[in-house]
Amino acid sequence: MTDGPLILWFRRDLRLSDQPMLAAAVASGRPVLPVFVLDPETEALGAAPKWRLGLSVEAFGKALEGVGLRLVLRRGPALAVLRGLVAETGAGGVWWSRLYDPASVARDTEVKAALKGEGIEARSFSGHLLHEPWEVETGQGGFYRVFTPYWKAMRGMAVAAPAAAPTRSRGVERWPVGERLADWRLGAAMNRGAAVVACYQSVGEAAAREKLGDFLEGPVDRYSEMRDFPGVAGTSRLSENLTYGEIGIREVWHAGLRARAEGRAGAESFLRELAWREFSSHLMHHTPRIVSGNWRAEWDAFPWRSDNPEAERWRRGMTGEPLVDAAMREMYVTGTMHNRARMVAASYLTKHLMTHWKVGLDWFADCLTDWDPAANAMGWQWVAGSGPDAAPYFRIFNPAGQAEKFDAEGRYRRRFVAELSQAPGPEAMAFFEAVPRSWGFAPGQAYPAPVVDLAEGRARALAAYGAGKA
């Protein structure tokens, strides 16, 4: 049962170092067959993340070749594909690193049961998180619903040292035929602006590690303060790479620990942000409903608006509210959005526009190259007020006030909204290249009047909240 080649089923762990599954496989001495499967769950990704995943798969394939392996690509339902490969190669086992979103869990549970039933070793590993979601427990043995106590509990927990990358690995004798990545057309839905967005991606393990190094070299010192200013390059920008597992979270954590030990001022805040990522998966594991509906059921009665023309203006970066539009355009052009801008844009949609957070979440799922189901479900429900540990509904961000506080000079707004600048820079202009022709946008057009008066929008949201409580 434990002999024969090992199929290593890669999903969101596209790296060589800090890779428990790969380390264990190499240590076993068995020949390995790395596989990436384009299954229906992966096909369901939004436009930008699916396209970005393709870049990651490509980079990882090259990295594997560097250690004497190949990444075999196959398309189809995961179980069928894996069964097929087992039959073709006589593999004795299929290994993978765990994912925690409900769709992946359902798929992986089925795969594991089926393979085991057929006498094939099916084994899952950690790797995507610092701690398995069930390993962080309250004193009562339950799970955490509030971040601060969670952080207190996990902050001091030991994290295994990252495994080194294999230098040379033993592949299977005969490589099964794979499909060609280009034929999958993972960027098909990104024909809108992939060329533009591509400029802002840093793909693969080496790029991610370099970014981590650059961050810890300087910006980490002022991270606590600067991370709040969207016009300043004060963050690590690692979310994109962590999403696809291009760098291991344990490696990042240990690097943060070292920086803290060296007395670097922002290191503690940085570790705390890594804990937020971790916390979102903790919540998703214990309450999977967080990804699909209001975590607090009482919010089902709230008069959210479904999709509507103002929400469409929001998606298109044409609300007439400069900070919100800058945020939405940043996402469209670069595939990412500054954290504070995410909060402001989300608050604006769910409160001033009274639109259901799922409308916003769906658009983020289509546009973010760092799309993560757990982080986004938690984040959106936090802003909306429907989540665990959520901001109270009446905590409404004023986009103008936030702009005043966090983008006083207007650098961020002008960087992404061409209409606000005498001489718009390349990022502002790129928006007009990236958007679909059908939107009919052109540089030089007039900046729109606000779709909603801020005071009215706020008052309306509060009134709805008050009515719900009564």
Place this chain on the structure above:
DNA sequence: TGAAATGTTGGGGCG
């Protein structure tokens, strides 16, 4: 990881 409304305090101008 709010913002606005309301309350309080204290200094300065002024009669």
Place this chain on the structure above:
DNA sequence: ACGCCCCAACATTTC
């Protein structure tokens, strides 16, 4: 010298 008003600055409460 004193009371009064104004208002900024800050604190507290409310949504």
